[in-house]
Amino acid sequence: MKNKPKVIIDTDPGHDDMLALLLLEKSDMFDIKGITTVAGNCTVENATNNARYTLDLINSITPIFSGANKPLQRELVLADVHGEKGLDGAKITKHEALSNNAPEKIIEIVRTNPHEVTLVTIGPQTNVAKAFILDPELPSLIKQVVMMGGAIEVPGNKNRVAEFNIFVDPEAADIVFTSSVKKILVPLDVCNDISFTLQDFDVLKKTNLYKPIKSMMSSYIQGIQTFEKTSGALMYDPLAAYYLINPSAYKTQPMDIQIETSSDLTRGMTVADRRLWGEKRNNVKVVKKIAKAEFVHDFFEILMR
Numbered sequence: 001m002k003n004k005p006k007v008i009i010d011t012d013p014g015h016d017d018m019l020a021l022l023l024l025e026k027s028d029m030f031d032i033k034g035i036t037t038v039a040g041n042c043t044v045e046n047a048t049n050n051a052r053y054t055l056d057l058i059n060s061i062t063p064i065f066s067g068a069n070k071p072l073q074r075e076l077v078l079a080d081v082h083g084e085k086g087l088d089g090a091k092i093t094k095h096e097a098l099s100n101n102a103p104e105k106i107i108e109i110v111r112t113n114p115h116e117v118t119l120v121t122i123g124p125q126t127n128v129a130k131a132f133i134l135d136p137e138l139p140s141l142i143k144q145v146v147m148m149g150g151a152i153e154v155p156g157n158k159n160r161v162a163e164f165n166i167f168v169d170p171e172a173a174d175i176v177f178t179s180s181v182k183k184i185l186v187p188l189d190v191c192n193d194i195s196f197t198l199q200d201f202d203v204l205k206k207t208n209l210y211k212p213i214k215s216m217m218s219s220y221i222q223g224i225q226t227f228e229k230t231s232g233a234l235m236y237d238p239l240a241a242y243y244l245i246n247p248s249a250y251k252t253q254p255m256d257i258q259i260e261t262s263s264d265l266t267r268g269m270t271v272a273d274r275r276l277w278g279e280k281r282n283n284v285k286v287v288k289k290i291a292k293a294e295f296v297h298d299f300f301e302i303l304m305r
Contacts, residue, residue: 010120015088022054036065050086125176140180196233217233249294255285
């Protein structure tokens with residue numbers, strides 16, 4: 001573990017979150033210091049149970065720390081596509097105790113490993129924002145934050161313009177986006193182009209993961225079809241996770257992005273300054289293109305290990 005990059009995964013599992021967790025864990029490339037759970041796709045209770053279920057599939061001992069049970073200033077809005085408990089198709093029997101200390105643990109881990117920890121945020125950014133509020137110096141001590149979120153030139157998947165993670169807690173996202181921390185954003189623009197059919201997962205047939213993943217993906221694909229009117233298991237969060245594994249497969253562009261927190265109509269919009277004129281204050285690198293063939297190959301190769 002000594003020489004592996006240090007990572008914290010902040011998540012609200014979620015079918016695609018589950019796959020992102022498996023991808024990072026099974027790659028064996030990282031020293032995963034902790035998984036912090038947050039309310040988003042489901043309640044924080046369900047998110048924490050879902051994280052435990054996912055880790056148990058691969059006998060992982062990565063610690064789980066539960067966090068925020070609602071956004072900073074708003075009522076919680078749950079996702080539709082993942083079902084009532086956030087991970088439909090999974091046979092979850094364990095109920096993980098809530099530690100309610102994710103922001104404090106983020107601070108502790110980063111402070112113990114200054115300039116070495118990457119945060120991967122694949123849910124609403126409430127825990128991270130709370131950590132930044134508690135410790136204003138923290139952004140300068142984090143190596144980078146890799147975020148799944150936002151919609152730059154495509155419609156939102158929660159309202160007309162906003163992606164779900166940012167929509168749920170736009171005030172938290174605003175705190176993260178206006179902070180000094182280095183940020184990489186993986187938006188809907190690239191995520192919408194990469195999905196799997198149920199049959200694609202048949203390559204896992206000889207693994208212990210095949211049956212549980214097939215069951216969960218069947219439910220996920222049905223949810224995507226019902227609520228987003230598109231087909232296939234969209235790989236939102238695994239694409240953020242894969243950035244850590246193979247950043248050379250990504251093309252990014254610096255952008256000046258602000259988060260809409262005032263308007264009900266455009267709540268959670270990632271407002272990019274796309275003008276050819278005016279003074280830009282670029283605060284995030286936005287992923288514009290992903291080498292799809294590399295992702296697909298590595299994704300299944302890693303899960304088959």
